[in-house]
Amino acid sequence: YYDISDGNFGNDLQFRFGKSFVENAFFGYEYFFSDYAFVSSYYYSPQEFASHSLWGEYSWSPEKDLKTKVGGKIGYVPKVDFVISELFGEVNYNPFSSLKLTARLGYSNSYRYDSNYQSISALFSIFWSIY
Numbered sequence: 001y002y003d004i005s006d007g008n009f010g011n012d013l014q015f016r017f018g019k020s021f022v023e024n025a026f027f028g029y030e031y032f033f034s035d036y037a038f039v040s041s042y043y044y045s046p047q048e049f050a051s052h053s054l055w056g057e058y059s060w061s062p063e064k065d066l067k068t069k070v071g072g073k074i075g076y077v078p079k080v081d082f083v084i085s086e087l088f089g090e091v092n093y094n095p096f097s098s099l100k101l102t103a104r105l106g107y108s109n110s111y112r113y114d115s116n117y118q119s120i121s122a123l124f125s126i127f128w129s130i131y
Helices: none
Strands: 009-022 025-036 049-063 066-077 082-096 099-112 115-128
Touching: 009 049, 025 066
Parallel strands: none
Antiparallel strands: 009 025, 025 049, 049 066, 066 082, 082 099, 099 115
């Protein structure tokens, strides 16, 4: 739930159900819904946006300190008759117990307001704990 300082309010709701049919792999269904009181020109604030998707993820550990994951989803937005999609790859590396390095690269095809768009995203993080 979002209560925004400009008087707008809204919610995002995401349900994911999945099952493992193959070792280290999960597949399932996702329902996503987003709704705001009014559309703002300053941030994404859709009204009654809903999508239905099939998703999958596969994880494996080629080495003890290295974990990888690939996944994606393909879905449908009935209100605008549009197919959305997403692909990602992720690597987690722990060179020693207190240091964790993560890299994630993603590509998506989605819909906002009256047009579709594609995006590429990248995330790199370093986490160093003292315990």
